[in-house]
Amino acid sequence: MRKLVIAISMLALAGSAAFADPILDRQALMKERGKIVGGISKVVKGEEPYDAAAVLTALQALQANAEKVDVDALFPAGSDTGDTTAAPKIWEDMAGFKAANDKFIADVKAAAAAAPADVDTLKTQFDTIASNCGTCHQTYRVKKG
Template sequence: MRKLVVAISMLAFAGSAAFADPILDRQALMKERGKIVGGLAKVAKGDEPFDAAAVLTQLQALQANAEKFDVDTLFPKGSDTGDTTAGPKIWEDMAGFKAVEDKYLADVKAAVAAAPADADALKAQVDTMGSDCGTCHQSYRIKKG
C-alpha cells in the first residue's frame, strides 16, 4: 500500500511538472531576482548599512536564482504569447539571449567569489550585474506601455 501511495504521489508530481507554465515560472524568477538586486542596490547606494555577511547571503541567493534560469525550459517555442514582456528577438536569436544570461551568471558567480568587503566594492559588482540586466532588457524585452 505504501509503495502505491508513493508511486501515485510521484506520478502526480511528474504530471504537475509537465503542466508548469513557463511564463509564470520565468516571471516568478525575475521578480525574485529584482527583489534581491533591489536590496543589494540599497546597500550599494548607502541607503542601508553594509553588512558583509548579509551581502554575501544575498549574492548567494542571486546566484541560486540565476542558476535556476534555464532558458530552454523557461522560453520554449510557443511561450512568446500571452501575459509576457518577453520579446520575439529571444526566439529569433536564442544563442545571443543565452550568451547574455550566461554572462550574467558568470558575473554573479564572480561577485559571490569576490565577497565584497565594503559598499564601494559591492557598488562595482551591482553596476556590472545591472549592465547585464540592461543589455537583456534593451534587446530581448518588450517595454511596458
C-alpha cells in the same frame, strides 16, 4: 539588512517549485531576481548600511536564482504569446539570449565568490551585474505601456 536576508530566504524557498507554466515560472524568477537586486541596490546607494554577511547572502541568493534559469525550459517555442514581456528577439536570437544569460550567471558567481569586503567593491561588482540586466532588458524585453 536583516529584513533583506529574511526576504531572500523566503524567496529562495518559494522559487524552488518545478517549472509548470514557462511564462509564469520565468516571471516568478525575474520577480525574485528583481527583489534581490533591489535589496543590494539599497546598500550600494547607501540607503541601507553595508553588512558583509548580509551582502554575501544576497549575492549567493542571486546566484541561486540565476542558476535556476533554464533558458530552454523557460523560453520554449510558443511561449512568446500571452501575458509576457519577453520580446520576439529571444526566439529570433536564442544563442545571443543564452550568451547574455551565461554572462549574467558568470558575473554573479564572480561577485559571490569575491565576497565584497566593503561597499566600494560591491559597487563595482553591482555595476557589472546591473549592466547585464539593462542590456538584456533593452534587447530581449518588451516595455509595458
